[in-house]
Amino acid sequence: MNFSFDVIWHNLPYMLAAARWTLLISLGGMAISLVWGVFVCAARISSGAVLSRLAALYISFFRGVPLLVQLLLFYYMLPYVGLDLPAIAAAILAVGLCSAAYSAEILRGALQTIPRGQTEAADALGIPTFSLWRRILIPQAIRIGLPSLVNELILLVKVSSLASVVGIGELTRISQNITGETYRPLEIYVAAAVIYFLINLVISLLGRLAEKRLQVA
Template structure:
C-alpha cells in the first residue's frame, strides 16, 4: 500500500470524524430537548419523547440511514449524501443521549428539588442551575461510552455508498487486492480513535466511584 492509498484512507478518516462530530454535537442539542421532554410534567410531551426514543432505539441504525438517504429525497428534500447521513446519525444520537441524560436527571437526589422549591426557584432555574449541572457529571461516563459507539457506527454509512473510512478501505482493497493489510490499517485507525476515549470514560467512572465512596 503506497502513499496514494494511505492518503485516500486518511480522507475517509476525515469524513468519519466529521460525521461523528456532526452527530454528537447535534445529538447533544437535540438530546437535551428529548431528555427535558422525557421528564416533563405534561403527559403528552412525555409520550412524544418516549415515542421518539422507542423509534430510534428500537430500529437498526442501518435502516435509519437508508430511510434518511433514500427517503428524504422522495419527500422533496434534495440533500447531499453527508447531510442525509448526518441527519440520521443525529436523530439516532438524540434518542440514546436523551435517555442517558433522562436517567441522570432522575438520579439527582430528590432533596435538591425539594430544597429549590423551598427557596422558591423558578422551574427553569431549578432545571438548568441545580439539576442539569449535577446530571451532566453523572452522565459523563455513559456519554463518552456512547461517543465511542457512535464513532464506530459511522462505518454503516458505507452501506449507502458514502465514502468514510470503512468505505475508503473497501475501495482501496479492491484496487490493490490486499484486504488483510488494508483493513488492518483501517482497524488500527479506529482503535487509535476509540481506545483513548474508552480509557477516558473508565477514568471518569473510577473518579466518580471514588468520590461516592468517600
C-alpha cells in the first residue's frame, strides 16, 4: 500500500471549492429545518385534530422513507406536477423538509418538559398565544433541545453527501470525479472524510459554546 499525499495536495483546491456546496446544502437545510420544524411542531401539538393528524402524517412520512429516495422523488417527480426545480433547490428542499420532521419531534419532546403551569400562568396574565410561543416556550425548548438539535445538524452535514446522486458538485460528487481521473480512491475519500469531520467538529464546538451561553445560572 502506498498512500500518496501528492494526490490529495493537488486536488485539495477543487475539494475545498466543492465543500462550499456541501456547506450551502447543509446551511440551507438547517434554516428550513429549524423554521419549518417549529411550525410542524406547533401543528403537531395544536388542539385541532385535523392539523395534528396532518403533522403526524408528515413526520411519519419524512422519517419513514430514506432520504436518498426523497431526494430522487423531489428531483424526478416534481417535474411531473410542473415544478421544475434546479438540482440544488430540490436537494436543499428535500434535506430541509426531511430534517424538519426530526426537529419538530425534538422540539415537541423539549416542550413537554416545560411545566404546563407556565402556559396556564401566561393565559391568566392575558399574554397572547404568539408572544407565549415567542417569549416563553420556544426559547426554553431550544435550550432544552439544543444537544439533540446540534446532533441533527451534524447529521445534516453528512446527509448532504447524498445530494451527489442528483448531480450536484458537492464534496462527495467531486471526490468521485477526481477519483475517476486519478484512480486514487483511498487518498481522495480519506481527504473527503477529513473535511467532513472538520466541518462537524466546528459545529459541535459551536453547539457546546451555545449550550454554555444558554445555560441558566
